[in-house]
Amino acid sequence: MNTEWVLNAELGPMDTTVRTIIERLQLKPHPEGGYYRELHRSSLTVQPNDGRPERAALTTIYFLLPAGVTSSWHRVASDEVWHHMDGAPVELLVSDPDWRSVVRHTVGPLREGAEPEAVVPPHHWQAARSTGTYSVVCCVVGPGFDFADFDLLKDLPDEHARSLKEQPAYASLG
Numbered sequence: 001m002n003t004e005w006v007l008n009a010e011l012g013p014m015d016t017t018v019r020t021i022i023e024r025l026q027l028k029p030h031p032e033g034g035y036y037r038e039l040h041r042s043s044l045t046v047q048p049n050d051g052r053p054e055r056a057a058l059t060t061i062y063f064l065l066p067a068g069v070t071s072s073w074h075r076v077a078s079d080e081v082w083h084h085m086d087g088a089p090v091e092l093l094v095s096d097p098d099w100r101s102v103v104r105h106t107v108g109p110l111r112e113g114a115e116p117e118a119v120v121p122p123h124h125w126q127a128a129r130s131t132g133t134y135s136v137v138c139c140v141v142g143p144g145f146d147f148a149d150f151d152l153l154k155d156l157p158d159e160h161a162r163s164l165k166e167q168p169a170y171a172s173l174g
Helices: 016-025 157-166 168-173
Strands: 035-041 059-066 070-076 079-087 090-095 102-107 117-120 125-130 134-142 150-152
Touching: 016 059, 016 134, 059 070, 059 125, 070 168, 079 090, 079 102, 079 125, 090 117, 090 168, 102 117, 157 168
Parallel strands: none
Antiparallel strands: 035 059, 059 134, 070 125, 070 150, 079 117, 079 134, 090 102, 090 125
């Protein structure tokens, strides 16, 4: 398995399977990299106990990572569960909020070395890439996703410097 990460490389001529999936699932570019579409936003709401305003109880998206494109380091204020749907396994990196350790998950078909789902706790940093031509996952967030609860590491200079100091091996992931 190739372990070199590429940060949002130019796709060039897109693989026809990837293009077909993007069109079929009606995906659009995600700010972290890759493509997505929201599938469900619960009509039920919850009040998080961390000072955030009321949120949908649950949200779900399709998320596609083509070869050569990474989901840049980012964090969400809620729990996020990644479920493998199609294509190659996803290599998902998760760091604690203080960058003390990074854990590598392989989210893919149920087989040795891969699990069909992985959980990212609230406020933990995460980055991902496909290990093949493409990967499709379903991401479930609860309390539901809101872009107000989403941070890209590259937009936080102090936090980015801290990540470089604590985890220099992952600096190329933005």
